[in-house]
Amino acid sequence: MGNGGRWRRRWVCALAAVLLGSVLPAQANGLTERGQALVEFNCARCHAVGKTDKSSHPDAPAFRTLSKRYPITDLEEALAEGISTGHPDMPEWVASPDQIEAIIAYINSLQQP
Ligand code: HEC
Numbered sequence: 001m002g003n004g005g006r007w008r009r010r011w012v013c014a015l016a017a018v019l020l021g022s023v024l025p026a027q028a029n030g031l032t033e034r035g036q037a038l039v040e041f042n043c044a045r046c047h048a049v050g051k052t053d054k055s056s057h058p059d060a061p062a063f064r065t066l067s068k069r070y071p072i073t074d075l076e077e078a079l080a081e082g083i084s085t086g087h088p089d090m091p092e093w094v095a096s097p098d099q100i101e102a103i104i105a106y107i108n109s110l111q112q113p
Contacts, residue, residue, distance in 0.1 A: 035106025
C-alpha cells in the first residue's frame with residue numbers, strides 16, 4: 001500500500017533520462033556523431049556514408065561527394081521537405097529540425113577538399 005507515488009516518481013526519472021539522452025548529445029559536441037548515427041540508420045542501406053565506403057545502390061552518390069554537386073546547405077531544405085525527388089527507390093523520410101542539423105553537421109564533416 002502507498003507505493004503508487006514511488007513508482008510514479010521512478011517512471012518520471014526514466015522519462016527524464018530518455019529525454020536528456022536525446023537532447024544532450026546534440027548540444028555537446030556529439031552533433032556530428034548523432035548525424036552519423038542517423039545516416040547510418042536511414043541512408044547507409046544505399047549510400048556510402050563514410051570516408052571510404054562504397055554506395056551499395058549503384059545510383060546513390062556517396063555522401064562525401066555531395067558538396068561537389070551542390071552546397072550542403074541545400075540539403076537542409078530537401079531534408080525538411082522530405083527527400084523524395086530523385087529518390088525513386090527511397091521511402092520518404094521527413095527529418096525533424098534537430099535531426100537535420102545533426103545530419104548536415106555530419107555530412108559537412110565528411111566533405112573532401
Ligand atoms: C533505398 C535506397 C536509398 C536510401 C535509403 C537513401 N537514398 Fe538517397 N539516393 C538514392 C538513389 C538511388 C539516389 C540517386 C537518384 C538519382 O540520381 O536519380 C539518391 C540520391 C540522393 C541525393 C542526391 C540527390 C541529387 O539531387 O543529387 C541525396 C542528397 C540523398 N540521396 C540523400 C539521402 C539521405 C540524406 C538519405 C537518408 C535519410 C538517403 N538519401 C537514403 C537511394 C537512396
